Amino acid sequence: DVKVTQSSRYLVKRTGEKVFLECVQDMDHENMFWYRQDPGLGLRLIYFSYDVKMKEKGDIPEGYSVSREKKERFSLILESASTNQTSMYLCASSLHRDMAAFFGQGTRLTVV
């Protein structure tokens, strides 16, 4: 089975902190994604990557950056956390464009 692992289930950070959310997949998938999920808004794409060191902006990249130094790892960075970034963050990976993305368990981030 595909396994996508997010480093934390729950995080509480202070406004202005730099926050790293880590995601690792074990199936040699090319594509990796970061979404945030908020009630009533569904899943919104923040960033995605289709190869090592490659990244593309999604629908809501402002306030975020990403890093993909190794194929299996895709990190989401909040440069200066703000309270409006309190959300559920979901990482996903897929082997190919014609194959389903598989998700991690999510990280519930609270910024106070």
Next chain:
Amino acid sequence: GENVGLHLPTLSVQEGDNSIINCAYSNSASDYFIWYKQESGKGPQFIIDIRSNMDKRQGQRVTVLLNKTVKHLSLQIAATQPGDSAVYFCAENLGGGSYIPTFGRGTSLIVHP
């Protein structure tokens, strides 16, 4: 955990009934569709997929129907069980080389024992 089912369309059924969850997709060029199930506090879980050259695909207790004419997708769950209670999302992979799954808002399924 926070309830991602808030503000979503809700389908309530009795245990043992069949459930039908509908989804309208946006892009006529989309060529691959996926249904996900998300339980409270967890990430979305793949259920079943279908490509645009098909109009029906069956899995274990689930069937997906695709109507490209009206850009409509449905998920049928047979003999619904309490463990099926979750939020269900459809996702489309846009055509033209896109590999980014685009998600609908979701439907909350509540199964009453």
